[in-house]
Amino acid sequence: xxxPPVAITGIGAISALGTGTAAxxxxxxxGRSGIGHLTHLQLPFPELxxxxxxxxxxxxxxxxxxxxxxxxTVLLGLVAAQEALRDAGIGADTVVxxxxxxxxGGMDRSEAFATGWMTGGVDGIDRAPGHAVGDHALQLARHxxxxxxxxxxxxxxxxxxxxxxxxxxxxxxxxxxxxxxxxTDALCRFTTAGFRALSAxxxxxxxxxxxxxxxxxxxEGAAYLVLERADRAAARGRTPLAYLAGAANxxxxxxxxxxxxxxxxxxxxxxxxxxxxxxxxEAVDLINAHGTGTDNNDGTEQVxxxxxxxxxxxFVSTKSATGHTLAAAGALExxxxxxxxxxxxxPANLRFTAPxxxxxxxxxxxPREARVATVLSTSFGFGGxxxxxxxxxxx
Amino acid sequence: MIIRAAAHYTLRPGSGEEAVVPGMELLPKPMAxxxxxxVRRTMACALAALAEAGIERxxxxxxxxxxxxxxxxxxxxxxxxxxxxxxxxPTSVMRSTHNTVAGLIALALKAQGPNLxxxxxxxxxxxALLAALMHLERRPGDRVLVGASDEHLPLLDHLFDAxxxxxxxxxxARPAEGAAFFVLGGADGPVKGRVVDVRMGPAxxxxxxxxxxxxxxxxxxxxxxxxxxxxRTGLHHSAPAVAMxxxxxxxxxxxxxxxxxxxxxxxxxxAR
Numbered sequence: 027x028x029x030p031p032v033a034i035t036g037i038g039a040i041s042a043l044g045t046g047t048a049a050x051x052x053x054x055x056x057g058r059s060g061i062g063h064l065t066h067l068q069l070p071f072p073e074l075x076x077x078x079x080x081x082x083x084x085x086x087x088x089x090x091x092x093x094x095x096x097x098x099t100v101l102l103g104l105v106a107a108q109e110a111l112r113d114a115g116i117g118a119d120t121v122v123x124x125x126x127x128x129x130x131g132g133m134d135r136s137e138a139f140a141t142g143w144m145t146g147g148v149d150g151i152d153r154a155p156g157h158a159v160g161d162h163a164l165q166l167a168r169h170x171x172x173x174x175x176x177x178x179x180x181x182x183x184x185x186x187x188x189x190x191x192x193x194x195x196x197x198x199x200x201x202x203x204x205x206x207x208x209x210t211d212a213l214c215r216f217t218t219a220g221f222r223a224l225s226a227x228x229x230x231x232x233x234x235x236x237x238x239x240x241x242x243x244x245x246e247g248a249a250y251l252v253l254e255r256a257d258r259a260a261a262r263g264r265t266p267l268a269y270l271a272g273a274a275n276x277x278x279x280x281x282x283x284x285x286x287x288x289x290x291x292x293x294x295x296x297x298x299x300x301x302x303x304x305x306x307x308e309a310v311d312l313i314n315a316h317g318t319g320t321d322n323n324d325g326t327e328q329v330x331x332x333x334x335x336x337x338x339x340x341f342v343s344t345k346s347a348t349g350h351t352l353a354a355a356g357a358l359e360x361x362x363x364x365x366x367x368x369x370x371x372x373p374a375n376l377r378f379t380a381p382x383x384x385x386x387x388x389x390x391x392x393p394r395e396a397r398v399a400t401v402l403s404t405s406f407g408f409g410g411x412x413x414x415x416x417x418x419x420x421x
Numbered sequence: 422m423i424i425r426a427a428a429h430y431t432l433r434p435g436s437g438e439e440a441v442v443p444g445m446e447l448l449p450k451p452m453a454x455x456x457x458x459x460v461r462r463t464m465a466c467a468l469a470a471l472a473e474a475g476i477e478r479x480x481x482x483x484x485x486x487x488x489x490x491x492x493x494x495x496x497x498x499x500x501x502x503x504x505x506x507x508x509x510x511p512t513s514v515m516r517s518t519h520n521t522v523a524g525l526i527a528l529a530l531k532a533q534g535p536n537l538x539x540x541x542x543x544x545x546x547x548x549a550l551l552a553a554l555m556h557l558e559r560r561p562g563d564r565v566l567v568g569a570s571d572e573h574l575p576l577l578d579h580l581f582d583a584x585x586x587x588x589x590x591x592x593x594a595r596p597a598e599g600a601a602f603f604v605l606g607g608a609d610g611p612v613k614g615r616v617v618d619v620r621m622g623p624a625x626x627x628x629x630x631x632x633x634x635x636x637x638x639x640x641x642x643x644x645x646x647x648x649x650x651x652x653r654t655g656l657h658h659s660a661p662a663v664a665m666x667x668x669x670x671x672x673x674x675x676x677x678x679x680x681x682x683x684x685x686x687x688x689x690x691x692a693r
Contacts, residue, residue: 070505123622129518141502144495144576151583158488159519160541164683175621176685177541177548180489180519188537195555216494219501220514277482277527277536283515294533408515409524411536 029198031421033259033266036114036252038106038208039361041348042077042245045089046109051365054373057393059347061231061243064213071218075231077245077349078213092169097132097156098246100165102354103210106248107166114252115264116204122252123174123202124167125193127185127209127353131159131178134214162210172206180353182407183316184275185209186249187356187415191273193253203258208250208357217352218244224283232319234343235328235389236379242318245349249357251364256421268364271400272303272416283408284322289330291412292316296334296402299414305400310339312366314359314403315389317343317375318350323406328385338387340396346376356405356413363401363417372396422554422605424613424691425564426473428466429601429666431655432459434573436595444469452529457492459598460522463570467526467602471566474604474611480563481535482523483553484570485545487658489519491572522570534563542682543638544621545569546601546662547689551619557606564610568602569659581656588639590651597655601662614669617690627686629677636664638680650678665691 039046042060043053053060060077066085067078079086079102086101087094090108094101103126116122135150136157142149155161160178167176175196179189186209193207211217221227221244228241251270259266276298278291285291300307316327324343331338344362345351351358362373375389399419406412432440444465453461471479496513518524520538527536535556539548546569553567577596605616620627629635635647639656643649653667654660661680668676668691675692 121626137498137501141499143580144498146576146579148583151580154580154584158540158542160487160545160682163541164685168684173623174626176683177539177544177621179537180540181523181536181538182518182520192537192552192555195552195559199555199558201555215501216498216514219509220497220511220517223509223511223514225511275535275537277524277533279527279531279533282521282524282528291533407520408518409520409536409538410527411520411524 031256032194032197032270033254033256034251034268034270034364035254035259035264035266036110037267037361037364038109038113039249039358040079040102040105041247041351041358042079043348047361051369054362054365055371055393057374059376061349067213069215074227075243076213077243079246097162098134098212099128099131099210100162102212102248103162103166104169107170107206107250110206110250110252116252118171120204121174122172123196123205124163124172124176125179125189125205125207126163126166127179127189128159128162128211129180129182129185129353130211130214130217131162132156133216134212137215181411182409183352184356184405184407184411184413185353187405187413188275190270190357190360190415191275194270194273197253197255203255205253206250207253209353210248211246211352211354213244213246226320228319231377232346233377233379234317234319234346234375235324235382237382238379239319239324241320243349245351247351247354247358249354249361251357251360268367269418269421271418272299274298274302275413278410278412280410285326285406287326289326291410292327292330292404292406293333295412295414296404299416303416305416307335309400310402311398312372312401313339313341314363314401315341315343316404316406317345325382328382332387340372340390342373342375342390344373359403360415360417363403366398366401367417367419370395370397422557422616424615425604425607425610426470427603427613427666427669428469429663430466431597431599431663433597433655442466447472449529459572463522463600464525466600467566467568470602470604476564478530478532479566481556481565482526482532483537483549483565483567484523485539485549486519486569487540487542487545487571489540490517490521491574493517543640543658543661543680544682544685544687545658547619547621547687550689553605554619562608564607565605566602567605568600569662570600571657571659573598589642589649590639590656591649594651594656597657599655599657599659599663601666614691614693617675617692620688621685623684624686627688633675633677635677635679640681641679665689669693
């Protein structure tokens with residue numbers, strides 16, 4: 027390892043488990059689920075199960091200190107990003123680069139005008155620029171007063187894992203000293219109708235890695251992490267929460283929306299991330315798995331884990347508690363990984379029923395205390411996109 | 422960083438001009454049949470760059486797009502409106518993610534390396550190029566396919582006419598479709614030029630040099646030592662990539678391409 031270590035000096039999150047990292051930790055420790063029917067969002071899916079953030083846009087705007095007339099994606103992102111910067115003690119005097127991730131961006135506002143500006147009308151046309159997925163990042167940078175590079179990663183469900191990887195690259199290459207990296211996605215009609223059209227939704231609360239799993243529950247949320255060159259953090263007297271020791275992205279090159287039976291892309295991503303971190307598979311104490319709850323994902327992901335590890339370490343899908351937060355998932359689960367390391371907690375894979383046929387491993391089903399020094403966190407997405415992060419207690 | 426190959430096209434709807442799209446003969450037929458036309462043209466352009474560089478499979482793919490798969494996104498939104506409550510066709514939503522094009526290139530070529538997609542308006546390609554440079558600094562022998570593409574829909578003409586107040590667009594320039602792809606890195610092969618520098622950030626972090634002319638994009642006023650490139654590339658978020666291909670083809674020591682998206686500026690300095 028001939029590059030400077032990348033320290034994590036601040037974290038922020040909002041999800042179905044609550045607002046703020048303390049609420050996430052409390053829920054993970056208690057094994058509490060955030061899955062339920064919608065109570066705050068006006069979407070026409072009363073029968074479906076979601077990981078909804080229990081706040082209206084007005085509530086979120088008040089938390090973020092902004093006008094609520096903007097995409098929920100931006101509001102969620104602001105709440106999490108503000109917490110991360112505050113946690114890191116980073117003020118306006120520091121140049122911070124922003125690598126943000128989203129899949130839907132301003133879609134929650136665009137979809138109300140599908141028969142307006144999208145079809146030649148002028149109804150809602152002033153909102154059209156907010157449709158572009160990258161616009162959310164510019165709004166975040168503006169409200170946070172960031173003065174560095176701003177860009178948006180959009181690689182479907184691996185987006186924010188890739189934002190964290192790029193953040194590490196910026197710091198290791200000497201291009202940046204402090205990077206705010208993460209992702210945000212709000213629930214909306216487009217993604218809900220989309221995953222339903224793909225028959226990927228469970229009609230009940232999801233059961234990742236179970237033999238009788240029936241699909242995913244969609245979630246929403248945002249999570250951001252402050253990445254900082256370790257010697258800079260030390261120079262200003264900050265003890266890192268953890269380190270982003272390694273990261274990798276690969277492509278399965280098998281199918282637009284399904285993983286290959288042997289899990290080659292996920293396997294290579296996990297292998298390469300550990301190699302990047304200079305860690306052997308035996309060092310991994312916990313795998314924060316992608317585990318969407320779909321037949322294809324969980325089966326192939328478990329095959330990939332069993333290929334890489336002689337004995338698969340404890341693994342969990344926290345999507346059983348949060349739902350699948352799409353572009354936010356990689357960063358949200360990186361925050362959970364940091365919490366696992368900091369507080370010695372192994373979260374639960376909720377609602378597990380029975381092992382997948384032919385598997386020789388099973389997820390951790392109840393929260394427990396344990397020493398956690400190394401976490402492997404995975405995120406896979408459409409387009410064959412596979413990412414893995416290695417988060418550690420020491421550089 | 423050495424540029425081994427470059428391919429580009431611009432399609433100007435309603436202009437009467439025929440777009441010259443490189444690489445159409447290279448498309449795998451069964452796959453091409455399932456693609457909508459702009460994705461087929463983009464894919465052909467990427468394959469043309471790889472063919473020029475003499476490689477079958479890049480070690481990494483870095484891609485940018487301002488608006489992603491706009492036609493499929495709009496199609497699925499309209500499908501939701503039309504058939505609310507009933508089962509919807511999944512084809513358009515499967516193809517609607519921003520990384521569809523980069524994923525399809527990987528699928529066609531069995532390219533299993535890093536596959537990154539960036540979307541930040543007129544600075545989308547800059548981020549892809551920066552990622553490619555960082556990948557090559559880590560793995561100097563690798564060959565990276567880097568590019569950008571954006572579709573055109575009549576919807577964009579509608580928005581342009583209603584909202585284009587802030588744009589510095591030469592007379593007559595209209596929303597267009599376009600793409601450009603490049604092969605960077607590798608220990609040997611043809612040399613087309615080089616990327617001298619890529620910078621992104623607010624204006625104060627993107628300093629211009631005075632020893633190379635400045636070509637400016639749609640949201641940047643023309644510089645004293647240069648001109649807008651938009652009349653040559655057409656107006657679309659991947660125009661900076663097309664402009665880089667044009668700059669490589671032009672004589673001269675180098676060109677600085679300056680673009681902007683909101684407060685973000687993007688600068689690419691290329692030389693032959």
